[in-house]
Amino acid sequence: MFGVMLSALVALMHWYIWKRLVKDTFRPGRARRVLTVVTILMALLVFATLTLPRQIGVDASQWFAWPGYIWFGLIVYLFLILLVLEVPRLALRGWVRRKPLEATATTPTPPAPSADRPAESAATADVNASGDPVPAPSGPSSTDPAPVVESSPSSPPVSSRRLFLARGAAVVAGAASVSLVGVGMANALGPPDLLRVPVRLPKLDPAFNGFRIAVVSDIHLGPISGRAHTERIVRMINETSPDMVAIVGDLADGTVDELGRAAEPLRDLSSREGTFFVTGNHEYFEEPFVWLRELDRLGLHSLRNENTVIRRGGAAFDLAGVNDISGRMVDDGPDFDKALAGRDSSRPTVLLAHQPVQVSEAADRDVALQLSGHTHGGQLWPFHYIVGMQQGAVAGLSTVDNTQLYVTRGAGFWGPPIRIGAPPDITVISLQA
Template identity: 60%
Template sequence: MFFLILGSILAVLHAYVWKRMVKDTTRRGRLRRVLSAALLALLVLLIAAVVGPRTLGLDGASWYAWPGYLWFALVVYLFLALLVLEPVRLALRPWVKRGQPPPDTDEPARVGRRMFLARTGAVAAGAAAVGLVGTGLTTALGSPNVLRVPVRLSRLDPAFTGFRIAVVSDIHLGPLLGRAHIERIVRMINETEPDLVAVVGDLVDGTVAELGPAAAPLRDLAPRDGTFFVTGNHEYFVEDTAPWLQELERLGMTVLRNENTAIRRAPAVLNLAGVNDVAGASRSQPPDFDKALAGLAPAAPTVLLAHQPIQVAEAAQRGVDLQLSGHTHGGQMWPFHYAVAAAQPALAGLSTVQDTQLYVTRGAGFWGPPVRVGAPPDISVLTLTAD
């Protein structure tokens, strides 16, 4: 169903871009055929980038995944830019129908007003799309922002005042991001000197055999009270999730599979729990809040790791004090922010759902196009204080 919907959207995008940027800007003949063939080839490359790594494996995938995903971003912004220009095109239709070449231009007299307007719009849309994608590419591939966020917890014992939790999510090791990406994230997290690291899902897009060496620097994370991991939906895209969970534990991370543990500052306690992602239901590993929250110290605050913000509804029903999530990428590419915000209770940052605080990180990587527009990557360091 996902690929059917995505395929339909891509078909509409490319048909519209072809109409406005190829058919409307050229006369019948060789140039139109060449440009049409090039656009079709780019569509095929895009589909290969989306489907190929998942079906054929990651070996050799980067050579077509990079251009395919970059074209994905470009065609989206070409489509949007052309849509923005539609009112201008419609407003100028009476001028176009007069059929005379525009005055004071370098356009040959044989090129009519309609084609001049179409070409001008295509150039403007192309410039806007290239500018946005170029800026977004630089943002996505640059170092994540380190956000320092104070969080007050009413039941926090003073012994935990100043306790720092580094939250990172959506690293997305895969065909476009590898070992150097993880090394940078590990270095940046360690520089913040956190007490605890929470990796809240979507770490990998591939198997241990393909990405194990790239993930190896995770063993260098050095928080005082440990590194903890919960699954995201992408952990269930591989054929078997168990090898990754075993590999992460080998690298020194504690995987919370509907489980909890106690973080201690004698005699005080901080409850830490984690639930599987909702996608785990497809592998008979659904989130189980009752199991994850069983046996907690009743007077101590509870911090829950859950990949998707939408899981906060159940957390709030059970009196969780703070939920840490990712998944949204902060929207990653404007204007998709609005669609993500409609599907999740929060897009990014700190908010409150009933009596539960929810913190959502924008993530330290990207999925699909290596582009972030209006949603810079981040590593968040939450400092707990007593209310």
């Protein structure tokens, strides 16, 4: 269903962009035909980019993933900006349509008779220089009302004005879209922001004051993001000297054979308590159990509906992890009762769960803190509004009942290498009693 809806949306956006940027801005002829064909080819490129990588593999899809995803991001903003411009466009179009109707060809009204110049009778004719009478011109009298000259909406002046307005809107939309996409690519492909967020937990022993959890999510290794992306993330995390690392899902968009080498730097993550991992929805698109074995080989501890105890001296808190909701497709879905079984109610529980929406079940079970990702912070503004409606939280720290929820924007991206209004991040949570 998601694929069908996305395909319909992509087709609609391309039709609308063709209508506004091609049909409305070019008169019938060779240029319009060529640009129509180009628009169709670009639409097919987007469909191929969204569907073929899983069919032909990551390596084979790299050559069209870059242009396909960049064009996808560009048409999104062309579509949105052109929609915004519809209001002034319709207003100006109405003005253009009315303007010819208001134009009239008028003849100046002759001056009224005066004592110095009596009115001439209709029978009096003008005389020329020699004194001979000059016949009165045939046709309407100069005193008759001048006829109103109207231009139909299809007349050349109106058509030219409409073409000018259409081309002006196209230039504005194109310039704004290219600028936004350029900034968004710099955000997405640049280093993630490093955020430090203090979180106070009830029941936490003061021995854990300042305990640092490096939280990273949505790395999304794939046709565009590879080994260098992972190496930078590992280097940034290690520089914070964390006590623990939590990877909350969506590591890769491909198989271990294709992306295993890109994930290898994760073995270099350094922390006192180790690195813990829970599955995201993308783990279940490609060989979830093969990936889990590979991560175990790299030294990551997968929490699959289970928990462990983190100790510091005589103090402790419980760390739990649940599988992603998408795991239900392969009978590996979340099980909160199993994940939280055996914990000590006198100490707080920190839960790793990929999707923020899972916090409702965590709150029902008195979890102190849930760490999540999945949302990318919306990735492309203004889609964070839609994400917020679906997930409840988009980014940052919030509270649901007595459970605190922290959502990282993720260190990577899905689809277009573009982030607008949602820069990537790695977050260091500092626990406080």
